[in-house]
Amino acid sequence: MQLNSATAMPPASVSATNKPLPALLFTALVMAALFALYFNTASSIVALWNSSETFAHGYVILPISLWLIWRRRANFLVYPPRPFWPALLALALAGAAWLVARMGEVQVVMQYAFATMLPLAALAMFGLALARSLAFPLLFVLFAVPFGEVFIDPLISFTADFTVWCLHVIGMPVLRNGTHFEIPSGSWSVVEACSGVRYLISSITLGCLYGYLTYRTWGRRLLFVGLSIVVPVIANGLRAFMIVMIGHYSGMTLAVGVDHLIYGWLFFGLVMLLMFWIGGYWHQDQPDPVAAPAVAGQPAVQQASAKSHATLAGAVIALAALWPAWAAWSDGANHNPHAPGLALDLPLPPAAPFTRWEPRYTPPDASLARLLQADGGPVAVHMLFYRNQRNDKALITSSNGLTGEKDPYHTVDAERRNEQIAGRQFAVREAHISGPDGDLLVWHWLRVGSHATANNYEGKLWQAWRKLSVQGDDGAAIMVATPLQPKNAEAARTVLRNFLQGQLPAIDAAYDSASRK
Numbered sequence: 001m002q003l004n005s006a007t008a009m010p011p012a013s014v015s016a017t018n019k020p021l022p023a024l025l026f027t028a029l030v031m032a033a034l035f036a037l038y039f040n041t042a043s044s045i046v047a048l049w050n051s052s053e054t055f056a057h058g059y060v061i062l063p064i065s066l067w068l069i070w071r072r073r074a075n076f077l078v079y080p081p082r083p084f085w086p087a088l089l090a091l092a093l094a095g096a097a098w099l100v101a102r103m104g105e106v107q108v109v110m111q112y113a114f115a116t117m118l119p120l121a122a123l124a125m126f127g128l129a130l131a132r133s134l135a136f137p138l139l140f141v142l143f144a145v146p147f148g149e150v151f152i153d154p155l156i157s158f159t160a161d162f163t164v165w166c167l168h169v170i171g172m173p174v175l176r177n178g179t180h181f182e183i184p185s186g187s188w189s190v191v192e193a194c195s196g197v198r199y200l201i202s203s204i205t206l207g208c209l210y211g212y213l214t215y216r217t218w219g220r221r222l223l224f225v226g227l228s229i230v231v232p233v234i235a236n237g238l239r240a241f242m243i244v245m246i247g248h249y250s251g252m253t254l255a256v257g258v259d260h261l262i263y264g265w266l267f268f269g270l271v272m273l274l275m276f277w278i279g280g281y282w283h284q285d286q287p288d289p290v291a292a293p294a295v296a297g298q299p300a301v302q303q304a305s306a307k308s309h310a311t312l313a314g315a316v317i318a319l320a321a322l323w324p325a326w327a328a329w330s331d332g333a334n335h336n337p338h339a340p341g342l343a344l345d346l347p348l349p350p351a352a353p354f355t356r357w358e359p360r361y362t363p364p365d366a367s368l369a370r371l372l373q374a375d376g377g378p379v380a381v382h383m384l385f386y387r388n389q390r391n392d393k394a395l396i397t398s399s400n401g402l403t404g405e406k407d408p409y410h411t412v413d414a415e416r417r418n419e420q421i422a423g424r425q426f427a428v429r430e431a432h433i434s435g436p437d438g439d440l441l442v443w444h445w446l447r448v449g450s451h452a453t454a455n456n457y458e459g460k461l462w463q464a465w466r467k468l469s470v471q472g473d474d475g476a477a478i479m480v481a482t483p484l485q486p487k488n489a490e491a492a493r494t495v496l497r498n499f500l501q502g503q504l505p506a507i508d509a510a511y512d513s514a515s516r517k
Helices: 021-037 039-051 058-071 087-104 107-126 128-133 135-144 149-169 197-214 218-249 259-282 306-334 456-468 489-515
Strands: 175-177 180-183 186-189 366-374 377-386 410-421 424-434 440-448 451-453 475-483
Touching: 021 039, 021 107, 021 306, 039 058, 039 107, 058 135, 058 197, 087 107, 087 306, 087 456, 107 128, 107 135, 107 306, 128 135, 135 197, 149 180, 149 197, 149 218, 186 218, 197 218, 197 259, 218 259, 306 456, 366 489, 377 489, 410 489, 424 451, 424 489, 440 456, 440 489, 451 456, 475 489
Parallel strands: none
Antiparallel strands: 175 180, 180 186, 366 377, 377 475, 410 424, 424 440, 440 451, 440 475
16 A cells, blocks of 8 residues: 555654754745845736736635645655755855846746755755655746747737638638638737637646656656647637627627637637546545555654754855855946937938838837938937936836737748848848838847847857956947839848948947947
8 A cells, every 4th residue: 555645644664763853944944035025027927927917827726736845845854954955055056046137137947947946955955855756836837937938929929720610611711811801790809818828837747747746657647738738828829810790790799809818718628628637537545655654673764953944044055145146246236327428320311211110029228220322222320328227117028029919010921030231241120011101121139348239149148248348238220221122022121231330330349439439
């Protein structure tokens, strides 16, 4: 017979000698210290829970984790907590990752680094055997980190592809333009709320928890988690198709407003209920064993002394405090009190207004916008300069974009290009923007210090390096745009290419002049 991890009592020889209360008290002290030292990071997690329904489930993650540990509370008697000093190395790596992310203002990495410190601190205080027996409850806290926005654009594209494919299958005529499409009864757009990212995140979280509680073998657990990833993506595509059909057959009176979000949640609930019901047919009833019973005549594992746990707790807190202290020193060393100024002197005449498009970025410290008449056509130039960056004022952040969700302009497609400009390889991101005053072709890139890049991740790494080396965090986003005629993208590329061949040195000089102030 196997030992029930939630209710069974450990062998008497074990329970008589093991008293985990001192270790638990010092562990609680360490956890409280981590939340105090990284209060701003913890607060940023809660702020995202509050601001987005996608991550509202974060409030229940820690209580669930504690409940899962409580279910296995007998493990604390079978595996007495013992200090595990090698865990300090992993804790130091997590702290260093937090510091680098802090220098680059990569909030999600900061949040994951902080969340990772919690199970690593438990590993240090509990020991390898006990922490291994509580691995899932300890690691479950990582689901509290608000992550998943990176999947929004791919999910939007998949949902649009799937919906249009279903419409073609039933013979419905469709005119598509990116994620916007028209059918005889009306127009539809697949936007962020239709991406299904909130369904996917909820499904993965519930799938992992269900798999842990329902199955005992890793094969079945991983299979169910895999289904919890695939099923909501397909289901969201079906949901979008059904909503279009409801709108079509109701004469665009149903499922065209907030009610289609309600239909979406009802449909998702039915899908998850069906998935859990089917998964229940393969459940495994036998509970996980806590440990093998003590062998007669063999001494029980002794509880470590309170002094050893106190010493380790002090070391963990001191190590965790190192990284916020370093970050505070760096902020002071890198702060530049001077306001930057941008001046761009180009030997080109002004162009007649041809677009009202503006990039949707957080407010910069300095900016300029020019409409210039270049060889072959007009060009719009935008330059946004940032200094002393923070979460609400950053060069590279998910809230920055060429267009906004409620703008009259929207991005149809985008790609990365390598161009030969001014005798060197020059990487840009190319975007096709559609708007009420015509389409645009936009080339944009970043400047961080002396480095130009079209990759946000590379830009963040350069920013982190500059702050770690006390060179400041100056950076700029640069965009050039020109009218785009249908099916003639190469002509627009030629205009931008020729413009940069002559004017890129002056654009670089404008950035360099601002960064020296």
